Structure formats: structure tokens, C-alpha cells
Amino acid sequence: MTPNRARRNETSRRAILTAAFELLQETGYAKVSIEGIATRAGVGKQTIYRWWPSKGAVIFDAFLMLSEGAEGEPPTLPDTGDLAADLTAVLRDTVVEMNDPRYEQPMRALATEIAHDPELAAVYAERLDGPLKEAKRQRLRSAQRAGQLAEDVDLDVAVDLIWGPLFSRWLQRSGPLTAGYADRVVSTALDGLRPRRSGA
Known part of the structure; x- marks a missing residue:
């Protein structure tokens, strides 16, 4: 049961972050709400608040999801010697x-x-x-x-x-x-x- 629950949680999490990002693009930050994100993602508001304390925190994780690799390996800068x-x-x-x-x-x-x-x-x-x-x-x-x-x-x-x-x-x-x-x-x-x- 645990693997299925984890899979469902990850699916819901990505749906929430995708919904937050889409609404941000469509309406602008001021008009984005937790209620709107929940509706777009097909989840309850309580699911969002269980994982994030605020709208800003959701947007931050949505930004990290967009920035591929942001939470993977530590970032590095090119070092060619020049x-x-x-x-x-x-x-x-x-x-x-x-x-x-x-x-x-x-x-x-x-x-x-x-x-x-x-x-x-x-x-x-x-x-x-x-x-x-x-x-x-x-x-x-x-x-x-x-x-x-x-x-x-x-x-x-x-x-x-x-x-x-x-x-x-x-x-x-x-x-x-x-x-x-x-x-x-x-x-x-x-x-x-x-x-x-x-x-x-």
C-alpha cells in the first residue's frame, strides 16, 4: 500500500504545482489563490495546506519544478580556466x-x-x-x-x-x-x- 500512496501523493503534488504555475501565467500572481489552485489540480484545499504553508511556498516549489535540476545535484559554474x-x-x-x-x-x-x-x-x-x-x-x-x-x-x-x-x-x-x-x-x-x- 505504501508505494501506491507515495505514487498518489507525488501525482497530486505535481498536479498542484502545475496548476499553480499555469494559473500564474494566466491570471498573474495577485489573482492566484489556494482555492483556485486546488480546483485546477482536482484536490482539496486541505491537501495543499498539508504540504505548503502559503501561496508563496507553492509558487516557489512550482518554480523549482520548472527549473529542471534545481533540487538535484549541487549547482556548478563552468570552469574553463578563462x-x-x-x-x-x-x-x-x-x-x-x-x-x-x-x-x-x-x-x-x-x-x-x-x-x-x-x-x-x-x-x-x-x-x-x-x-x-x-x-x-x-x-x-x-x-x-x-x-x-x-x-x-x-x-x-x-x-x-x-x-x-x-x-x-x-x-x-x-x-x-x-x-x-x-x-x-x-x-x-x-x-x-x-x-x-x-x-x-
Whole structure:
């Protein structure tokens, strides 16, 4: 009986997350409700509340389901030995993701909820943001060992310096988010982070 129950639970869970994501695309976050998700998924509200404490938590898991592999192996960044090329590739991919209509609604919804829900913010930090930041630090740490970054660079600040401008521009809609902008962010950041050469 247990395997069948587990299978039913997983089927219901995926139906709920799919329903949440579909409604988010169709109506926008403000109009999505637990009742609407339950109706679309064909489950009772109590089933949703048994697994998630809030609408924001459901949307977060729906976003993770969309982001294939987000909860699988720990994330890693490319390390070809060319820091500028690796960061440029990663930031360009980030631009594509942020401009993808499938991702924009859930990401904006999550940003809003995280700002007002400390519990969801903690879950987000533990399950997604924290592992991503560690992957970024590891790539920069590798560059430090290769002499491509100054040994005394604060890696947490460096991560914010490299990735922060993209998120800020996207969140505030303060300018076009393009591959060219990502390229400029990388070149500007690395010009300030590279070790100083004596006599230069």
C-alpha cells in the first residue's frame, strides 16, 4: 500500500504545482489563490495546506519544478580556466532566463513574497539562493587560486558585484536587460577585481 500512496501523493503534488504555475501565467500572481489552485489540480484545499504553508511556498516549489535540476545535484559554474569567458556565458544565460516569459512571473512573484515572508525567505535561501551563491563563490575561489583575482577579494561582495546589477535592472525595470549589458557588467567588475600589477 505504501508505494501506491507515495505514487498518489507525488501525482497530486505535481498536479498542484502545475496548476499553480499555469494559473500564474494566466491570471498573474495577485489573482492566484489556494482555492483556485486546488480546483485546477482536482484536490482539496486541505491537501495543499498539508504540504505548503502559503501561496508563496507553492509558487516557489512550482518554480523549482520548472527549473529542471534545481533540487538535484549541487549547482556548478563552468570552469574553463578563462574567468571572463565563463562569467560572460553565465550572465548571458541569466539574461535569457530573466527575459523568458515562463520565468518572469514566478520570479517576480517570489521576489515580492520573499520581501514580506521571512519564513519563505529562509526556505529560498536554504534551497536555492544559498547553493547558487556557493557555486559562484567556488568559481571565484578557483580564479583566486589561478591568480586571476586578488587574494584578498571578499568573495561574497564579489558575487553581489557581478550578479547584483542584472537582478537590480530586471527587478526595477530600470533599463534593457541584454547580452551586451551582461558583457559590460563582467568587464567592469573584473577590471576592479583583478590583482594590481606592480609598476602599472
